[in-house]
Amino acid sequence: MNTPATLAGSWQQLWQRLSTRRSTVVSLWILLSIVVAAFAVPVFSPYDYATPAWTRIFMPPSLQGGQIFGTDALGRDLLVRVMWGCRISLLVGLVASFVSVVIGVLWGATAGYIGGRTDALLMRSVDVLYSVPFIPFVIVLNVLFGRHLLLVFVGIGAVSWLDIARLVRGQTLSIRKREYIEAARALGVRAPSMIRRHVIPNLLGIVIVYATLTVPAVILFEALLSFLGLGVQAPLASLGSLVADGASEMQSNPYLLIIPATFLALIILCLNHLGDGLRDALDPNEH
Amino acid sequence: MACVTHLIPMSTDSGTATLLRVNNLCVDYHGVHGTLRAVRDLSFELRAQQCLGVVGESACGKTQLLYALMGLNSNAAQLRGSVQYRGEELLGAAPRRLAALRGRRLAMVFQDSMGALNPYLRIGVQLCEGARAQLGLTRSAAQSRAATLLETVQIDAPALRLRQYPHELSGGMRQRVMIAMALMCDPEILLLDEPTTALDVTVQAQVLALLREVRARTGIAMIFVTHDLGVLAAIADRVAVMYAGRVVELAPVARLYATPRHPYTAGLLRSMPRLDAPLTARLPAIPGQPPRAGAPESGCAFAPRCALVHERCHTLPGLRAVGSAESASTSWVACHVEAPPPSIREAWR
Amino acid sequence: MLAVRELTVRYDAGRRARVRTAVDSVTFELAAGESLGLVGESGSGKSSLVRALLRLVPASGVALFEGRDLLRLRGTDLRATREHLQIIFQDPLAALDPRMRIAEIVAEPLREFRPQLPASERRALARSMLERVGLDATHLDRYPHEFSGGQAQRIGIARALVLRPRLLLCDEPVASLDVSITAQIVNLLHDLKREFGLSLLFIAHDLATVRQVCERVMVLYRGRLMEIAPREQLYSAARHPYTRALLAAVPTPDPAHAGPAALAVGEPGTAPTEPGGCAFRHRCPLSAARCSTEIPQLRAAGSGLVACHFADS
Numbered sequence: 001m002n003t004p005a006t007l008a009g010s011w012q013q014l015w016q017r018l019s020t021r022r023s024t025v026v027s028l029w030i031l032l033s034i035v036v037a038a039f040a041v042p043v044f045s046p047y048d049y050a051t052p053a054w055t056r057i058f059m060p061p062s063l064q065g066g067q068i069f070g071t072d073a074l075g076r077d078l079l080v081r082v083m084w085g086c087r088i089s090l091l092v093g094l095v096a097s098f099v100s101v102v103i104g105v106l107w108g109a110t111a112g113y114i115g116g117r118t119d120a121l122l123m124r125s126v127d128v129l130y131s132v133p134f135i136p137f138v139i140v141l142n143v144l145f146g147r148h149l150l151l152v153f154v155g156i157g158a159v160s161w162l163d164i165a166r167l168v169r170g171q172t173l174s175i176r177k178r179e180y181i182e183a184a185r186a187l188g189v190r191a192p193s194m195i196r197r198h199v200i201p202n203l204l205g206i207v208i209v210y211a212t213l214t215v216p217a218v219i220l221f222e223a224l225l226s227f228l229g230l231g232v233q234a235p236l237a238s239l240g241s242l243v244a245d246g247a248s249e250m251q252s253n254p255y256l257l258i259i260p261a262t263f264l265a266l267i268i269l270c271l272n273h274l275g276d277g278l279r280d281a282l283d284p285n286e287h
Numbered sequence: 288m289a290c291v292t293h294l295i296p297m298s299t300d301s302g303t304a305t306l307l308r309v310n311n312l313c314v315d316y317h318g319v320h321g322t323l324r325a326v327r328d329l330s331f332e333l334r335a336q337q338c339l340g341v342v343g344e345s346a347c348g349k350t351q352l353l354y355a356l357m358g359l360n361s362n363a364a365q366l367r368g369s370v371q372y373r374g375e376e377l378l379g380a381a382p383r384r385l386a387a388l389r390g391r392r393l394a395m396v397f398q399d400s401m402g403a404l405n406p407y408l409r410i411g412v413q414l415c416e417g418a419r420a421q422l423g424l425t426r427s428a429a430q431s432r433a434a435t436l437l438e439t440v441q442i443d444a445p446a447l448r449l450r451q452y453p454h455e456l457s458g459g460m461r462q463r464v465m466i467a468m469a470l471m472c473d474p475e476i477l478l479l480d481e482p483t484t485a486l487d488v489t490v491q492a493q494v495l496a497l498l499r500e501v502r503a504r505t506g507i508a509m510i511f512v513t514h515d516l517g518v519l520a521a522i523a524d525r526v527a528v529m530y531a532g533r534v535v536e537l538a539p540v541a542r543l544y545a546t547p548r549h550p551y552t553a554g555l556l557r558s559m560p561r562l563d564a565p566l567t568a569r570l571p572a573i574p575g576q577p578p579r580a581g582a583p584e585s586g587c588a589f590a591p592r593c594a595l596v597h598e599r600c601h602t603l604p605g606l607r608a609v610g611s612a613e614s615a616s617t618s619w620v621a622c623h624v625e626a627p628p629p630s631i632r633e634a635w636r
Numbered sequence: 637m638l639a640v641r642e643l644t645v646r647y648d649a650g651r652r653a654r655v656r657t658a659v660d661s662v663t664f665e666l667a668a669g670e671s672l673g674l675v676g677e678s679g680s681g682k683s684s685l686v687r688a689l690l691r692l693v694p695a696s697g698v699a700l701f702e703g704r705d706l707l708r709l710r711g712t713d714l715r716a717t718r719e720h721l722q723i724i725f726q727d728p729l730a731a732l733d734p735r736m737r738i739a740e741i742v743a744e745p746l747r748e749f750r751p752q753l754p755a756s757e758r759r760a761l762a763r764s765m766l767e768r769v770g771l772d773a774t775h776l777d778r779y780p781h782e783f784s785g786g787q788a789q790r791i792g793i794a795r796a797l798v799l800r801p802r803l804l805l806c807d808e809p810v811a812s813l814d815v816s817i818t819a820q821i822v823n824l825l826h827d828l829k830r831e832f833g834l835s836l837l838f839i840a841h842d843l844a845t846v847r848q849v850c851e852r853v854m855v856l857y858r859g860r861l862m863e864i865a866p867r868e869q870l871y872s873a874a875r876h877p878y879t880r881a882l883l884a885a886v887p888t889p890d891p892a893h894a895g896p897a898a899l900a901v902g903e904p905g906t907a908p909t910e911p912g913g914c915a916f917r918h919r920c921p922l923s924a925a926r927c928s929t930e931i932p933q934l935r936a937a938g939s940g941l942v943a944c945h946f947a948d949s
Contacts, residue, residue: 179730179731180731180732180734182692182725183723183731185690185692186718186722186723187718187722187748188719188745188748188749190715190748193747193748197744198733198735198736201733201736202733204735344814344816345814458678459903460903487678487841488841488842488882488885489677489881489882489898489899489919490904491885491896492884492887492896493898495887495895495896496896496897496898514815515815516815516889517886517888517889517896518887520887520889520890520891520893520895521887521891521895522895540891541891541892544889544890544891545892554816556889558818559818559819560818560822560844560848561888561889562847562883562888563888563890566847566848568826569823569826569827572816572819572820572822572823573816573819574820576784576786576787576814576816576817577784577814577817592816
């Protein structure tokens with residue numbers, strides 16, 4: 001199966017094209033730094049994300065004393081909690097996006113290539129699922145299965161693949177008419193191989209771009225869920241739940257809101273820039 | 288309608304006015320990856336009532352040449368050298384002057400008639416556009432002129448056609464409309480970019496006959512660009528063969544086809560399947576491929592494919608005259624090889 | 637090798653548009669080891685005929701390929717014929733998947749029909765086929781867009797021949813190629829035909845190229861077969877007015893020649909699809925009353941067949 005590198009000719013060429021844009025490179029570095037910090041800091045920090053420390057509640061951020069971001073309402077170190085929050089948010093973003101992309105691509109490519117009744121069946125299902133209200137759906141899941149990180153994945157994943165399926169189906173319809181598809185059919189290639197070997201690799205460009213733009217959307221979704229109290233269960237924190245906690249302390253301890261909100265915004269911004277840059281780098285018309 | 292006419296030899300005496308004089312024309316595209324030279328150092332002359340054929344394969348620069356004459360190249364192109372119309376320099380001329388000349392004195396017929404016509408406008412409107420702008424004709428005067436021209440290009444029911452849209456006409460009819468459009472302002476020079484390439488062969492024969500008739504009647508000069516050597520034999524007086532942005536041979540049509548002097552021309556004429564040649568099991572093909580557009584050159588661009596290549600060929604051969612350089616029927620060839628290849632008919636024996 | 641009878645392809649563009657008959661009861665035979673040319677202008681149905689043989693479009697009639705009817709086969713039987721019946725296309729670059737390396741493209745038929753072969757052997761076979769068509773082994777891992785039209789056509793030929801088919805359909809393989817490359821590809825097809833013992837069905841609109849490649853030629857007009865004859869007869873003494881018009885219209889690269897003659901008026905697409913007469917009657921210089929009422933049947937003329945009421949004149 002062809003990897004994304006083949007779209008730009010090679011990894012080197014891809015990197016070359018990506019690095020022409022300042023904002024893309026900067027975003028990439030910031031993201032990488034956050035990822036590294038998110039995994040390294042909690043390991044090396046003496047503080048734990050979950051252990052309360054009643055003597056040190058609401059300590060403001062200060063450079064001396066080792067608790068750079070201060071502590072929260074339960075005395076837990078905010079730095080470690082924010083780093084954990086980044087971990088969770090990014091994890092949810094990447095994993096949920098990946099799953100929804102895989103499902104969406106297979107669904108849409110099959111519907112688009114085979115057409116006819118299969119297409120109608122598959123896409124009408126998408127239409128039906130579209131009409132399911134998202135938040136009540138997640139609430140129902142939470143009620144049925146209790147609050148669990150996995151449910152967050154399921155809830156988000158169940159919704160975000162729909163857009164991708166539609167996008168992919170449209171692309172497949174136009175790819176289907178191209179002459180190399182006809183050539184492969186004339187060779188005797190069967191439908192599953194056609195979809196796997198010819199249709200999907202030619203979709204990858206647009207799918208990758210869409211996927212990198214889905215990740216921030218998913219992270220925001222998760223933030224929304226956590227804000228509403230439907231996301232991760234305490235004491236685990238995601239950036240969304242941290243923002244929710246911080247919002248209730250906005251008047252007295254604004255840093256509890258500002259710091260996680262800043263990280264959230266930064267991650268979203270960088271992902272969007274990266275997605276933009278990838279789209280330009282993979283666009284054959286640009287070169 | 289059978290239309291079999293022999294080619295009327297045009298007078299090539301020096302008394303005929305020179306309409307176009309092109310000297311050392313270069314069309315370059317400067318990009319991030321270097322400079323792409325589409326047309327290199329091109330020089331030729333076009334006299335009144337003459338038809339100059341320009342033949343070449345893809346990426347040889349022939350279309351860029353036509354665009355340069357009309358001033359239609361994209362903004363990224365840089366033109367150098369000189370293009371003179373009746374002594375007036377066109378390169379670098381004011382855009383208003385060029386716009387006044389375009390359509391009025393130099394008119395162009397494009398290859399893709401469906402693309403060159405606006406699908407949303409009726410034929411009549413498109414035909415009259417140029418004439419009204421250039422000649423200041425009233426709408427009715429322009430319409431009646433358009434109808435007359437549609438008759439000239441052998442389109443039936445002109446009044447009806449004027450009200451039709453491009454997609455309602457067939458390919459051959461659209462091409463005739465394009466010719467009529469070009470003739471609206473009574474130009475002196477007609478530039479044709481592969482006008483029959485997209486047409487069926489029976490329709491192509493009709494359009495070629497039409498062009499010959501138009502030429503005989505109005506005495507218009509033409510530059511006919513194509514990749515089809517057969518088509519040029521029927522319509523051109525002189526033929527310029529282009530390769531990699533340069534003219535490699537320029538000669539009167541009869542001489543070029545009978546005794547081509549450049550190995551590329553000879554190779555093309557021998558390797559193309561033709562109905563008048565004896566049938567052989569294999570065709571004598573030119574090896575290798577034409578160079579990519581604007582590729583950098585070192586010496587003769589044809590050298591990698593040439594059977595007569597020798598050590599002088601890594602220097603660029605200039606165009607040299609064969610015979611006297613004065614008359615308009617001189618041949619020019621850009622090749623270091625002195626002795627010409629055998630004539631086509633001889634090679635068949 | 638191939639016996640086609642009454643092959644008809646109809647395109648139904650929906651309820652409001654009329655049914656368009658692209659191929660109308662065409663009957664011909666192709667012997668083993670023969671090259672048969674199929675000539676026609678736009679609207680002649682030559683592309684539709686090829687697609688019908690490949691089952692890319694629905695068709696009625698009979699197409700016996702090695703004793704089995706191509707138009708009736710389904711499933712695995714149909715797939716099995718693909719091994720012996722291959723095609724090369726008009727636009728060589730478009731026919732290659734831009735996301736695949738050419739070694740994979742050429743090896744793809746092997747993946748489908750010889751699944752037991754390991755990848756290394758597939759690659760070796762692809763490599764030897766590419767070398768046979770004149771491409772260097774260094775090109776194996778390149779992408780289609782890095783090649784010129786002529787080279788892409790060679791890749792297409794390599795892909796088509798890697799399974800050693802018996803019949804090769806060539807859908808205008810040199811139409812979009814440069815003049816100097818056409819001869820190379822024509823020569824290549826000639827050599828490969830002899831080496832692999834191929835039969836060719838060569839579709840083209842250029843009569844000169846067809847003359848070079850094919851021993852027998854058939855001429856289609858608006859879906860109907862007008863004439864089919866051996867090369868010598870067709871090119872020196874064509875019987876059908878349309879064939880003669882085509883031949884007269886071909887421009888000869890010789891200024892001493894009288895130039896292309898326009899013996900047929902109008903264009904291929906102009907006549908409406910009225911049934912009950914000769915398809916060529918609106919353009920034919922010999923058109924008479926009989927031509928509007930009676931469809932001319934194919935009958936013997938010399939060593940070929942002609943569908944014209946005036947074939948003997």
